[in-house]
Amino acid sequence: MTRCAVYGTGSWGTAFAMILADAGCEVTMWGRRAAVVEAINTTRTNPDYLPGTELPPSVRATTDPAEAARGAAFTVLAVPSQTLRGNLTEWAPLLPADTVLVSLMKGIELGTAKRMSEVVEEVAKVSADQVAVLTGPNLAKEIAARQPAAAVVACRDESVAKRLQAACHTAYFRPYTNTDVVGCELGGAVKNVIALAVGIADGMGLGDNAKASLITRGLAETTRLGLAMGADAHTFAGLAGMGDLVATCASPLSRNRTFGASLGRGMTLAETVAVTKQTAEGVKSCESVLDLARRHGVDMPITETVVEIVHEGKPPLVALKELMSRSAKPERH
Ligand SMILES: NC(=O)C1=CN([C@@H]2O[C@H](COP(=O)(O)OP(=O)(O)OC[C@H]3O[C@@H](n4cnc5c(N)ncnc54)[C@H](O)[C@@H]3O)[C@@H](O)[C@H]2O)C=CC1
Numbered sequence: 001m002t003r004c005a006v007y008g009t010g011s012w013g014t015a016f017a018m019i020l021a022d023a024g025c026e027v028t029m030w031g032r033r034a035a036v037v038e039a040i041n042t043t044r045t046n047p048d049y050l051p052g053t054e055l056p057p058s059v060r061a062t063t064d065p066a067e068a069a070r071g072a073a074f075t076v077l078a079v080p081s082q083t084l085r086g087n088l089t090e091w092a093p094l095l096p097a098d099t100v101l102v103s104l105m106k107g108i109e110l111g112t113a114k115r116m117s118e119v120v121e122e123v124a125k126v127s128a129d130q131v132a133v134l135t136g137p138n139l140a141k142e143i144a145a146r147q148p149a150a151a152v153v154a155c156r157d158e159s160v161a162k163r164l165q166a167a168c169h170t171a172y173f174r175p176y177t178n179t180d181v182v183g184c185e186l187g188g189a190v191k192n193v194i195a196l197a198v199g200i201a202d203g204m205g206l207g208d209n210a211k212a213s214l215i216t217r218g219l220a221e222t223t224r225l226g227l228a229m230g231a232d233a234h235t236f237a238g239l240a241g242m243g244d245l246v247a248t249c250a251s252p253l254s255r256n257r258t259f260g261a262s263l264g265r266g267m268t269l270a271e272t273v274a275v276t277k278q279t280a281e282g283v284k285s286c287e288s289v290l291d292l293a294r295r296h297g298v299d300m301p302i303t304e305t306v307v308e309i310v311h312e313g314k315p316p317l318v319a320l321k322e323l324m325s326r327s328a329k330p331e332r333h
């Protein structure tokens with residue numbers, strides 16, 4: 001039986017542990033809070049994050065990172081993007097030398113503007129062939145209800161992507177392989193920023209035309225960044241790009257969209273942070289995505305606007321007027 005470690009007992013770590021177990025793997029989750037770990041082991045549920053979802057018996061949890069790592073063919077990382085470097089620095093010496101590290105995270109590191117797979121390679125001192133990412137339209141709550149979804153597993157080494165694909169393929173979860181790691185990671189990270197923008201628009205009471213325009217132009221600026229960074233344009237038309245953007249921007253389950261809607265209704269950043277219980281990656285990653293865009297000389301007006309609203313206190317109405325009065329352009333340039 002394939003052994004997997006899942007670091008992080010939040011929404012997505014827990015739902016993905018369930019997928020791996022349903023696909024026939026034996027899973028040990030690492031959680032930092034003893035109460036959550038105990039609930040998983042004794043009630044087979046994670047009441048804080050996915051209440052009502054019963055986990056298969058082959059999922060267990062521990063607070064000991066070494067115990068989670070033991071014999072793991074796949075080491076899945078599902079903590080907030082901004083804490084990964086610190087967390088993995090502690091875990092890396094405990095991991096089996098040949099384990100494949102799998103990032104579920106959809107963020108860009110602040111300060112370094114690194115993608116999560118780059119942070120993993122650097123901290124765990126492994127080659128890109130040992131690092132995979134899993135991304136796509138995967139709202140954890142729907143997956144926990146075993147509703148059908150497709151995803152992308154990406155690795156530079158296609159044979160590793162295929163092994164991971166087999167390890168997480170179930171009747172309700174259909175992973176496709178891809179070797180464009182850069183494009184897949186950018187799709188996941190930037191869609192959170194665009195979902196904030198769509199949420200803001202929704203909170204302001206703007207209509208579906210405005211939201212569709214943000215989604216489409218959001219995909220255009222994501223693709224521009226991707227091309228500047230060597231990604232394949234086709235990736236952005238796939239599950240990691242358009243697929244995730246549509247799911248996240250349309251769903252009331254999205255934390256990023258919900259966060260944006262609060263700002264759009266006039267709540268302050270501090271008030272919105274105070275009522276947000278789970279990770280809304282775009283709130284921090286909008287700044288690192290803009291940093292990446294500037295490093296690569298790419299124009300990302302929606303991302304820039306989100307940074308101004310979220311971190312610089314620009315009123316959404318003012319930001320909207322500025323976006324709409326940008327100089328006229330061809331659709332593709
Ligand atoms: N929830 C979802 O539907 C999906 C989430 N993702 C991505 O997965 C990643 C994880 O997100 P979620 O599981 O949803 O977040 P979450 O907020 O539900 O859970 C985060 C987990 O990380 C732990 N954590 C927080 N700070 C920590 C620290 N300093 N050290 C160690 N652990 C810490 C929390 O205790 C919790 O177990 C994010 O990058 C997110 O964008 C990707 C696809 C779907």
Ligand SMILES: O=C(CO)COP(=O)(O)O
Pocket residue numbers: 106136137138139140192195244247248253254255256257279280281
């Ligand atoms: O990544 C996701 C769906 O694919 C989850 O989005 P949120 O983090 O906005 O909830």
